[in-house]
Amino acid sequence: xxINKIALHGFRNYEFETTDFGPGTNVIYxxxxxxxTNLLEAVYMLAAGKSFRTRFDKELIGFGYxxxxxxxxxxxxxxxxxxxxxLRQGVRKQIKVNSVKKTAGELSGTLNAVLFCPDDLNLIxxxxxxxxxxxxxxxxxxxxxxxEYLTEFNRYYENKTRILKDWREKPSLLDTLDExxxxxxxxSAQLIRYRAAFAKRLNEEAKPIHSEFSxxxxxxxxxxxxxxxxxxxxxxxxxxxxxxxxxxxxHKKAELEAQQCLTGAHKDDLIISINxxxxxxxxxxxxxxxxxxxxKLAEREIYLAETGEYPILxxxxxxxxxxxxxxxxxxxxxxxxxxLITCCEDEGISNRTGGKVIHVDSGRIR
Ligand code: ATP
Ligand code: MG
Numbered sequence: 001x002x003i004n005k006i007a008l009h010g011f012r013n014y015e016f017e018t019t020d021f022g023p024g025t026n027v028i029y030x031x032x033x034x035x036x037t038n039l040l041e042a043v044y045m046l047a048a049g050k051s052f053r054t055r056f057d058k059e060l061i062g063f064g065y066x067x068x069x070x071x072x073x074x075x076x077x078x079x080x081x082x083x084x085x086x087l088r089q090g091v092r093k094q095i096k097v098n099s100v101k102k103t104a105g106e107l108s109g110t111l112n113a114v115l116f117c118p119d120d121l122n123l124i125x126x127x128x129x130x131x132x133x134x135x136x137x138x139x140x141x142x143x144x145x146x147x148e149y150l151t152e153f154n155r156y157y158e159n160k161t162r163i164l165k166d167w168r169e170k171p172s173l174l175d176t177l178d179e180x181x182x183x184x185x186x187x188s189a190q191l192i193r194y195r196a197a198f199a200k201r202l203n204e205e206a207k208p209i210h211s212e213f214s215x216x217x218x219x220x221x222x223x224x225x226x227x228x229x230x231x232x233x234x235x236x237x238x239x240x241x242x243x244x245x246x247x248x249x250x251h252k253k254a255e256l257e258a259q260q261c262l263t264g265a266h267k268d269d270l271i272i273s274i275n276x277x278x279x280x281x282x283x284x285x286x287x288x289x290x291x292x293x294x295x296k297l298a299e300r301e302i303y304l305a306e307t308g309e310y311p312i313l314x315x316x317x318x319x320x321x322x323x324x325x326x327x328x329x330x331x332x333x334x335x336x337x338x339x340l341i342t343c344c345e346d347e348g349i350s351n352r353t354g355g356k357v358i359h360v361d362s363g364r365i366r
Contacts, residue, residue: 001111001309002338003043004080005073010065011087012038013363021340025331025355028342034360036342040115040314042070043340046083047113047312048141049095049104057087076110076309083110105140105147112141112303112311116296118321123295124279124288128269135195135270138299142306146194153187156180157266164259181248181263188265189240192226196233198302199224199270205298206291210274213290213329220291223271227263286323293326297333310337317342319349 003021008014013035028036037053041060044052051060061068068087073080086094095102097110115137123130140147160180163173203222210220226233229247230240248255248263255262272279274287283291303311313334319327320343331353341349350357359366 001074001076001307001312003046003072003074003111003312006039006042006046007069007071008039008042009069009071010062011042011068011070012060012062014038014042014062015363017363017365019358019365020356021338021358022356023338025334025350025353026338026340026358027350027353027355028340028358028360029345030360031344035363035365036360037316038363039360039365040316040340040342043072043312044113044115044314045070045085046072046074047107047111048137049085049093049107052115052117052137057093058089061087061089074111077307081110083107105144108141108144108147112307112309113314114138114296114300114303114311115314115316116293116318117316118318120296121289121292121318121321123292124272124283128267131270131272132266132268134295134299135198135268138302139194139198141311142303143194146191149187149190149194153184153191153265156183156187157261157264160184160261164255164261167256167259184261184264185241185244185248186237188227188244188263189237191265192230192233192240192268193235193237195265195268196224196226200234201302202270202295202298205301206294209297209301209333210291210294213294213326214287215325218287218290219275220294221273221276222295223273225269225271226265227267289322290326293322293330297330300337304337313337313339315339315341317344319343 002023005018005020007018009016028039030036041051041053054060066089070085072083074083081098084096095104095107123134136150140150160177163177163180167173199222206222207220211217224233227244227247230243232239244263251262272291274283274291279288279291300311300313319330319341322330343349
């Protein structure tokens with residue numbers, strides 16, 4: 001998969017700009033606040049249908065504009081395709097592939113991207129939400145149904161959370177509680193199945209990468225953790241659903257007292273260990289960074305296996321955060337696919353990779 005050309009109109013700080021990308025490594029460099037991440041964000045939008053920085057599409061529209069337009073020529077499954085996203089104030093975004101309307105979820109059948117930014121280097125030390133986000137973003141791109149389950153789940157979760165928060169002041173709210181609980185359990189069962197399967201693949205793919213990367217043959221292990229009553233997260237949605245109902249039954253009273261949801265996929269996490277020790281508690285900074293990178297590179301391999309093509313790899317500002325050995329490892333490992341790397345100085349990366357160099361300056365691309 002690759003992107004050959006992009007045109008941005010009224011997107012973030014881009015008035016009207018177009019640029020071509022090379023098939024291999026593309027180094028996007030420029031001073032701070034010039035538009036490097038904005039350019040990656042636009043490319044990410046084409047794959048995910050949403051930004052990785054904000055939930056609010058209107059923030060993507062350039063100041064003083066009423067709409068933003070992203071138009072791109074891409075190649076996927078050996079076919080040239082055109083992807084167009086139009087964002088308008090107060091109107092739902094419009095996504096088209098070859099002039100045919102698509103939903104954000106359907107975009108994943110056309111283009112996939114793996115993003116790696118400095119925050120991801122702390123993936124392992126951060127709270128569980130960061131790891132759930134990793135799972136959600138990745139699975140959404142390879143399993144379109146998952147995105148629909150996730151949206152439904154969030155709707156139930158938010159409603160139920162509100163009821164639990166306010167029921168003491170307004171007991172009538174409890175009338176609809178069961179309905180939301182059931183919805184949450186049904187959607188959680190789906191999310192759990194997908195997440196467990198993806199975590200298993202991630203573990204298999206990241207292990208050899210991390211072992212080689214650490215140079216010490218360290219063993220990385222990724223385990224999926226979910227609601228304790230779920231006996232087999234890889235089992236059928238129906239079995240998982242019943243296990244969740246059991247858990248909820250046992251915690252029903254506690255839930256009302258605690259005024260928060262105690263059963264559901266919002267509790268999920270990935271337990272990451274290195275040589276048998278929990279990485280979140282015991283790993284050094286270097287180890288956690290190495291593990292985070294291995295996980296991202298593993299994600300890329302999973303996409304290759306699933307779609308037959310490497311996704312576009314977006315590296316936002318990460319190389320400067322890595323020591324030379326890790327930089328070399330990444331640069332050697334990213335062959336075979338297209339990569340867009342942003343950095344403040346070209347730092348000789350283009351010499352090392354022989355790729356295209358793109359200079360971004362105040363929303364202009366040179
Ligand atoms: P850094 O090296 O600091 O990461 P960058 O080149 O990646 O910088 P971007 O994050 O791409 O910078 O942002 C460039 C500029 O775009 C910022 O100054 C920001 O204020 C501006 N910007 C963000 N959103 C909008 C918008 N909706 N309209 C216009 N400008 C915007
Ligand atoms: Mg940036």
